[in-house]
Amino acid sequence: MQAESTQTCSMTRQIWASKNTKHISIHCRFLTHICCLSNLRNFFCEEGLKTALRLLPCNEKILESKDSYQICCKCCELGVRTGRDQGDCEPMTVLDKKCSEQFTNCCKRAKFLSCDAGFKMGDDERCQDINECLSSPCPKTMMCKNTPGSFQCIEGCEFGYIWSMKYGQCRDIDECAILKHNCTHGHRCENMPGSFRCIRESNCGTGYQVDPVTQTCMLMNVNRILMNAGKPGYICKNVPGTYKCVPENCRFGEKFNAFYGRCEKMQCRSGFNLTLTGKCIDINECAQKPSPCKLSERCDNIPGSYRCVQTFTCSEGLEMKDLQCLDIDECAIGNHTCLPPAICKNTYGSFHCECPTGFIFKYDTCVDDDECSKGSSICPINSECRNTPGSYVCDCTSGYKMINERGICEDINECELSPDVCEQKCINIQGSYYCLCKEGYRLNSDKQTCRDLDECSMISNLCQYRCINIPGSYKCICPSGFTIERGSQCRDIDECHLGIHNCPVNNICVNLQGGFRCHSTDCPKGYEKFGNNRCQLNARWCQKHQNNTNLRCTVHKPVKYIYSFISLPARMNIPTEIFRIRNRKLSRNQHAEFDLRLINMNDPYNNSSQIILDKFQLKINPSYNVHLIVTRDLHPIDEIELHIYMKIFTNNTLHSISVMKLFIDINQYDFNP
Template sequence: MHLALVQKIMYLFSNIVIILLVYLTISSLMTDAFRNNAEECCETGRIQAERNKTCSLKSHLLTTNNDTNTTNYCPYLTHICCLSNLRHYFCEEGINTALRLLPCNETKLQLIDTYKLCCRCCELGVQAGRHLEDCDPVPVLDEKCGEQFTNCCKKAKSLNCDTGFEMGEYGRCRDINECLSSPCPETMKCENTPGSYQCIEGCESGYIWSLKYGECRDIDECALHKHNCTHGHRCENMPGSYRCIRERNCGTGYQVDPHTQTCMDIDECEQGIDECRPGYICKNVPGTYRCQPQNCTLGEKFNAFFGRCEKVQCQPGFNVTLFGKCADINECAQKPGPCQPTERCDNTVGSYRCVQTFSCASGLEMKDLKCFDIDECTLGNHTCPSPAVCKNTYGSFYCECPLGFIFKYGVCVDDDECVRGNVVCPINAYCRNTPGSYACECIAGYKMIAERAFCEDIDECQTSSDTCEQKCINVQGSYYCLCQEGYRLNGDRRTCRDLDECSMIPNLCQYHCVNTPGSYKCICPSGFTLERSRQCQDIDECALSTHKCRNDDVCVNLLGGHRCYSVKCPEGYDKIGNNRCQLSTRWCQQHQNDKDLRCTIKKPVKYVYSFISLPAKMRTPMEIFRIRNSQLQANQYAEFDLRLIDAFDPFTKLSSTTLDNFQLKNYPPHNAHLIVIRELSAFQEIELNIEMKIYTNNILNSISIMKILIYVSQYDFYP
C-alpha cells in the first residue's frame, strides 16, 4: 500500500515538472517576440498620430489570434508611441500659436494641457522679449518650459502679424473682417475666415443654389410642404413663391377674393341689393343685412305701417317720453309747488289736489288759529305717582322725585350714589347705599375721622402687644410680622420657629454642625481648633512642644494628633541629628577585608528620613516631595528609583495602596518630584524609598536612600 502511494506521488511530481518547463519555454518565446516586434509596433503608433491626430487603445486587440490566454503587447506599444508623438505635435501647435502672436485659447485639441503648457511658456518668452528685453532663463520653470521661454524670447523682436491679421490689445494679433468692405459681387455673400474671407453664392427668397445647374433654382413650397394653405385650399407653386386656390364655395352672403382666395363678406347695403322698405335704414352684418327703423326726434314716434315719424299728441297733465309714450306730470314735485304753505300736495293721474294740514301738536290747544300750551300739572292731567311732583313744560310735563330718588319706569326709585365711583367717598373707604342716601365706611385697617372726611390708618402694632410673636411692622391699612435672625415665620403669619441651619445649608461646618435656638455652632474633633467659626485647624503639637517625645525621637505632627518616631540606623551607619543615618568611615575601614560587610560603591552613603502628613480624600494630582541637588557639578547627573516598602491601616493592617498611586517625575540632570496621581485611602501609613544614584562623567559615584513616611489622616481637612 505504501509503495502504491509513493508511485502516485512520483507521477504527480513528474507532471508538475513538465508543466513548468512548458511555461518557461512559452514565456521565453513571448519575450523574444515582444522585443523583436517593438520597433514595428511603435512605428504604427507614430503613423497613427501623424495621420489621425488622435490615439485609441482597442481592448479586443490585446490578445493574440492563436491563444486567448497569451497577452499581445503590441497595442500597448502602439498606443504609447502614438501618445508621445501626439504630445510633440500639440506642443509644436502651441508654440506656433504664440509665435503668431495669437491668444492660447484653442479648446478643440485632444491634448489640451500639452498644447496650453507649450503655448503659455512660449507666450511668456514673447512678452519678455518684446517688453523687458531680458531672455535669461527663469529658475522656477522646468527645463523644457525654460528652453521654450528662451527660444521664443529671442525671436520676439522679429515677430509680426500674418496676412489677414492686425495688431490688437496686449500685443496680440487679431483677425481682420474683410467682409466689412464688401469684397464679393452683389449676387454672392461674404463669409469671414481666420486671415481671409470667401464668397458664397447667394439666392433671393424662394430660391436655392443648385450645384448641379450652377444657378439659383425655384423652391417648390407645395411639394416640400412649406406653405400655409388651410383646409379647403389647394397649393399652387409660383416662381419664387406659391399661392392658395380655394376649392369650396363660400356660401350665401360671401364671395371669394381673387388674390387671397379667402371668403369675403358681401356688403348688401353698399351694393344696393337690400330689400328694406321706405323709412328703414339698411345695416350690414357678416353674411347678411338688417333693416332698422329710422331714429325719430323728441316728441315723435315711428309709424311702422307708413314707415315715417309722426308727432305724439298727449292729454293735459302728461308729457311725451324719449320712447314716444305719454307719462303723467308730477305737479307736486315742481318748484314752487301749486299748493299753499298750510296745505299738502297730493299728485293724481293727469292732475293733483291740495289738502289742508294745519293743526296743533300734542300738549297744545288751538285758539284763533294759534297754538297755546296746556298746563297738565294745574289741570291734574298728569300721571306722576306720589311722592313725585309734577313740573309743567311747553307742550308737556315731567315728574320730579324727592332728593335721593330718581324717576324711572314711571315711579320714584332710590338713586344709587355708590355707582358713581370714587367721587362719593374718600380714599381707603367704600360706599354703602341707603334708601335716599348713602354711607362711607373705611376698609379694614383704617378708621373714619369726622363724618365722611377721611380714613386714617390703624397702627395694629400699638393696639395689642401680642399681635406678633417677635417683630411687628405697621403698614398703611395693615401690618406684618417678622422674625429674628435664625427664625422663620409660621403659616399663621404671627409666630416664629427656629431654623435648623445644619440641615438647610450643606457643608456649613467643616466637621460637625450643632443647631442652637436662632443659630448654630461648629464642632471640631480632638486635635483640632475651631477658626473663623466653621474651619477646623490642626493643632501642631510638635511646634507647640505639647508632645511627650524623647529628645532623640522625631516628633511627626499628624492631622488631629502627633507621632513619636525613633530613627534606627542600620549596622555601619552613624545617626546624625534625628532623621539622618550616615555611612561610618571607621566601620568601613574595620571591615574592608570582609567580603560580606565591606563598603563598596553600591552601599548607600546615607539614609534620609522625611515625614509627610496628608488629609483624606486629597485632590490629585498633588506634589508632596521634591529632591534638589543644587551642589552637583556640570559633569554630574542623578538617577532616581521609587519603591513601595509598606502600606497598612493601623487597625485592620490592610491597604489597597500600590506603587501606581505615585509617580516620580524626573527633571534632568539633578532633580525629581514625588506626585500622588491617584487618591489614597483614608487612615493608613505608607513607607516609600527613593534611591538616588549620582554619576560623575557617566561613572557611578554614590547612592543615597530617601525614606518617605506618609501618614494619611482619617479627616479630609486640608491644612
Template sequence: MHLSTHCRYLTHICCLTNLRGYFCEEGLNTALRLLPCNETKLESKDSYQICCKCCELGVRAGREQEDCQPLTVLDERCSEQFHNCCKKAKSLNCAVGFQMSEDHQCRDVNECLSNPCPSRMLCENTPGSFRCIEGCQIGYTWSIKHGQCRDIDECAIHKHNCSFGHRCENMPGSFRCIRERNCGTGYQVDPTTQTCVGREYDTKECFRLFLGMLDVDECEQDIHECRPGYICKNVPGTYKCVPQTCASGEKFNAFYGRCEKIQCREGFNVTLTGKCLDINECSQKPSPCKLGERCDNTPGSYRCVQTFTCSSGLEIKDLECLDIDECAIGNHTCPSLATCQNTYGSFSCQCPPGFVYQDGACIDDDECSTGNPICPTHSVCRNTVGSYICDCPSGYRMSNKGHFCEDINECELSPNVCEQKCVNVQGSYYCLCKEGYRLNSDKHTCRDLDECSMIARLCQHECVNTLGSYKCACPSGFSLERNRQCQDMDECQLDTHNCSADQMCVNTRGDFRCFHIDCPSGYDKIGNYRCQLNAQWCIEHQNDNNLRCTRYKPVKYVYSFISLPAHISIPTEIFRIRNSQLNKDQHVEFELQYIPKDRSQTSSAERMLDKFQLKTYSAHHAHLYLIQELNSFDEIELHIQMKTFTNKFSSSIAVMKLFIHVSQYAFYP
C-alpha cells in the first residue's frame, strides 16, 4: 500500500515535469521564430511565458550586438536560456509571409493591402498568407437598401465580449474594448487587445526595473499606439487613448479619427445631443395648407388633406352632393352592345343575354365553362356566340327523343371491324386476338406469335412454331414427354434393337450398343456382366508358369456400362463401388486406368485420366468423379483395379471394366 501511494505521486510529478518541459520548449521556439510570446494558444502557461521571455530577452540583446554573458540577476536556468538565444539571434530570419518590425520581431505581412483577389471576392489575411472568400468581410453585413456591405455596430447590438472595466467602441468591420481602469506598474495597455501586458524593456531598463527605478510616461516619450484623432493620457503604469472632444453639431468619426459636421436631410434639424430631429411644419404660423385643408405632418415633410369633397359621380350644389346621370348626358363608357343603367354616384353596363361585361366590353359568355351540367349525360357542350349546343362525342349518337347520348355498338354495326374478336364498350370498342396471336399496331388485325423465338428453352430439344401455337420435337431415340421434354427410349427393354443372340444390348442416350463379352482363358462367365476365375482351371495349370494362378491374377472381371449426356455439369459422380463383404482385418486399395483403343497412345491416356478423379471414402468404398467435360460421341474404357489386403498382405485382385458413352444431346431423364 505504501509503495503504490508513492508510485501514484511519482507518476503525477513526472507528468507535470514533462508538461513544463514541453511548454518551455514551445516558448523557446516562439522567441527564436521572432514571434511575440502572447501570439499563441499557450500564452496562459507559466513555464511557456518564462522560457519565452528569457529567450526573447536574449534575442533582443543579440540582435542589438550586446554582450551575451549570462545575467546574474536572472536565475540559473533563465540566464542559460538568455545566453543560448543571444548567440543564435544573429542568424535568425523571418519566415515567408512575415517581415521584421522595428522592435526586431516578425510581424505578419497583410497581403490583402495589395488587392490580390478578384474584384468580386474579398481578401482575408491569414498568418503568413491570405485567402480569397465570397461575401462580406467579417464584421460587415449586406445591406439591401444600400446595395453594399455595411459595418455591423457590435456595440449597439451588444454582440461584443468586453468585460467589466472596459467600454465597447465600434470600429469599421469590428470593435474594440477600451480599458477604463489603470494597469499596475510595469504593465501597459495593449492597443489591440486592451489588456494589461508586461512592457518590453532593453537590458539597462531591465536592471533599473528590478531596482524599482523606472517610471515610464508613454505619452511624453511618444511610445503609445493611439490612433489619429485620439489623445494619449498617461496613467500610473500605462496610458489610455481618449477620443478628441467635438464641437456642437459635430460627431467623432472613429474610422477616420476626426470630428465631422452632422448632416441632416431636408426637413430635420440638429439637436444639442447631435441627433437629427424632424421639423413639424404643421405647427408653423400661418399653416402651410389652404383653407378647408388639414395639415398632416410626415417625417421630413407634410401633406394637405381636403376636408370637404364629393365622391366620384357626384357634384356639389348648394353644399349638397347630387348624383350625376352619366347615361343621360352620355358620359359613360358602355360598349355598343351594352345598355347603360344609371346608379347613385356611378352607372352600370348591361349586356344582352349570352354576353357578360368584362374589361369594358361585352364578351361572349362561355356557358360550357361554368361547370354546371347543362348538357345530357355523355354529351359534350360546345360554345357558340351568345349561346351553346350539345354534341355527342365519337362512339355515341343522340337518342331519337334528343334527351341523351346513347352508345353505338360498333361490333354489331360493322361485324368485320375486327379480324378475330370485337368487344363493345361505352363510346368505343376494342379488338382482341385468339390465344397464340397478338394484335397488330393497327389495333384491328392479328398476327401469329412465334412462341419458339419469344420464350427461351420452351422445348428441351426443338421447337416448331404453328399457327396460334407451337409443338416440341425430339431426335431419334427419344420420345416426347409432357409436351416438351425428351425421354430416352430404352431399345434394349423395348426389344427394338438388332443385337444377335450372343451379344448383349446396352442402352445409350438416344441409341443402343451391342457388346459381346468373351471371358479370358481360365474364367467362367457368370450372368451377363461378370467373368469369374475357375478354381479347377488354376489347379490344372499350377505348374504352368505362364498360365498358373497367382495373387496378382484378378479373381474376377465385372463389366459396367455408363451413358452420359453431353455438357454434363462438373464435377459430378458417375460411378460408385461399395464392398461390404470384407472383414475388419481387410482393406482395399483402388487404382484407376485408362484403356485407349490404340495401345500406343500413352500421352492421350494421361490427358484422359486427368478428366477423372477416384476418391476413396473408407477402407471399402470408392467414388469415381468426372472433373472435366468430355466430348460428344466419346467412347471411353476405364479399369478400376481393386487390391484386397488381409493383415496388410495382398490377398486378391478384382477389376471393374467401365465402358462410358457420351451422347450428343444434353438430355436428362
C-alpha cells in the first residue's frame, strides 16, 4: 500500500464516463485515502514504540509533523521510565485508553530492556551511541567515521575513485553505471579510469555539425548562403541552423508591395480616414458637432458620406406640438399596462412599472420576493426564516427566544425555567438541555429519572470478600478477624503481633487468617526445651535411665523435636511450597532419609487420612534440602498435624533421628483474587 511504501497518502482525480460511475469512484477514492491514513498512523505509531523500547530518545526533528509517532513514543517512554524506577504499572486514568495501554505494556517490559550493541546507558536513563573512533580501531592509513551503533574505516582516494573494503584499495567509480554523468540525450556514456566521456550516437540536424573533441553540435557557417539569398525589399537574417528573409519595415502611411518588393504610399477615398494599423475606416459625419443637417432634418450616415432626411412625425410616446415633439405622460392618462400592486413611473417617450418593497417584477407582473430563499444570513443564528407577502419573519428554533425583533435568538435555560425537569442534575446546552445522574446511578429510558446501579452484580470481584449494594454506591465487608483496606481488600488482623490474644504464657500464639490459635509446646520426658519451638534430648536423663529397657535412649529415639506452625489460605496456586528444611553439609559416608506422616487431622469433608496425605509431597534435593509441597487443593479444616522424620545414616548405619512437627491451619474464608 502507499502508506507502507512511501509513508504518504495522496488522492488523484480521475475522469469517468458517466455520473453514476464517477459517484462510485469518489467514494472508493475517499475510502482508500482514509484506509491509507489509518495505516500511516499505525506505521508511525509502531516506529515510536520501537524507539522508546530501544531506550532511545523520541526523534523530535525528523518526524516532528507525525503526531502518531510522537504520541506513541512519549506514552511508551513514560511507561519505560516508570517501570525502570520500579513504579506502579497500573493504567493511568489521566491518559486516554490507547495511550494508557501503551504505558502499561512498556512499563511491564521496562526491566527486561537493555541497550543495543554499540550503545551505552547514559545518565538520563537513555541509550547513547558509543563513539568507537575514540579508541582508534582503524589502521593508521585509514580514517575512522562513527555511525549509530558502529563505525566505518575510510581510506582517502583520488577524484573518480573510492575505497573498497573488499579489495583493500582504491577502485575506479563507474559513473556510467551509477548515473553520475552529465551526458545529454543522443550521447552514450563510456567509463574511463577515474572519469568518463560522452560519445555522440545521433546526427545534429540541419545547420549543425559534430565537434570531434567535445562530441557536441556546433552551428554551421551560413554567411555565404546569406550572401546569395538576398532579394529586393527583403532583409535576410541568420538563425541557428538556417536563415530567414523578412520584408523591410515601411513608414506610417505606407504598405509593403510583395510583388514589386517595395513600400508604397496608402491613399483612402473621400469620406474615409487612415488608421495607425493601415486601414481605411468610414467617417461618421452625423457625429460631428454641429450636425451637418438642419434641426428639422435627421442625419443618416452612409459609407463615405451622409444624408439629411426631412421628418415631420414624432416617435412613439411623443406628440407633435408647434413643430416640437413633447413627451406623453402615460401614467397620468392611464394609458399603461401596470397591474396592481405595480406602480407606473413615467419616462421620456415611454413608462415603466415599479414594484413596491418586498415584490419583484416577473412575467409582466409584481410577484412576492421570497427573501428566505436568498440565504441564511438574512436571519440571526439559531433562527428560521418564514416568508410573508412582501416581507419575511425570523422565528427562533426550539430552545431559543427572540430578544428583540430580528435581533438575537438567545438560548432558553430550561434548567432554571423548570427546575424539576430532571430528577438529579440538569445541564443546559445551546438550544436544549440534558439530564445527568449522580455517581452510582444511571439515566432511565425517559432521559429524566435515575435508577440506582447495583455495582455488586455488575462488576465481578469488586470486593475481595463480600459486596453490599447501597443507594448510589456499594460497600465491601470482611469477615471477623479482618480489617478493610483500600476500600475493597481484606487484611488479616495479626492478634499475636498486636498482643490482643488470650494464650497462656507458656503457649505459642499462631496468627491465622481471621483469628489465632494457642499451641502448647510441652516437651516429652527426657527432653529439654530450647526457645519456644525446640525440644532437645537430655544427655543426663539418658545416662540416668540407661539401664531401663523402656526408657533408655537408643539410636531410634529422636534427638530433637522442632515445632513449626503454618497458616494457609483456602485458595492458592497449586503446586506451592509451604515448608523447607535446610541441612548442613553431610560427609561423604553419610546420607539422609525422610518420612512424611499424618498424625492428626480435622476434615469435615473426608475422613480418609491417606487422601489428606496424598495432597502433600516431599521434594528432596541432592544436597538433602527438603521442600514440602502442596499438590492438591485443601478444604478449610481446623488443623492438620504432619511429622517429617529425618534419619541420618553413617556408612549405611542409622546415626540419628530428628522430627519436624508441622501444625497447618487452613483459612475458612474464600476470598476473591
